[in-house]
Amino acid sequence: MGKYAVLVVDIINDFVTGALGCDRAHLVVEPAQRLLRAARKSGVPVIFCNDAHIKGVDKELELWGDHAIEGTKGAEVIPELELCDKDFIVPKRRYGGFFQTNLDMLLRELGVDTVILTGLHTHLCVRHTGADAYQLGYKIIMAKDATQALTEELYQTGLKYFEEYYGAEIADVDTVVEKYF
DSSP: OOOEEEEEESOBHHHHTSTTOOGGGGGGHHHHHHHHHHHHHHTOOEEEEEEOBOTTTOTHHHHHOSOSBTTSGGGSBOGGGOOOTTOEEEEESSSSSSTTSSHHHHHHHTTOOEEEEEEEOTTTHHHHHHHHHHHTTOEEEEEEEEEEOSSHHHHHHHHHHHHHHHOOEEEOHHHHHHHHO
């Protein structure tokens, strides 16, 4: 049996209601709440991988404009996800949660071998986080109703990519909770 952690990618104020907010982002809130409640109740670590950019420095800002600037409200986890003392926050300055962060070390010290991915956006930041998880040898479970993208096409493309190229298990939150918690 594996040891799991839930990775919550960029469900932050600027991606839901702020600078890069979109209507589809709201679709992840309720399923993510259910997943995080179940994970915490079962002792499964919850790790937020959040954009935390340096204004005027980070290359990503050239493409997307100012968003999730470190130390601002926009870079904070949305209040609906009720950040807890036992949760972890891994700030990131690029798309992927592993790239030049301490995420891999944290997961290894927690004994994790399987990551359950949630967040925004399935085709971009979640995908880059998943790519590195795969390359580093983690098994991947995608909580599909707790992820979303800018369009339905990008969302479906992201899910298909996870399944085909990372061997990810794609399941809804209720199935993930029932099967793994």
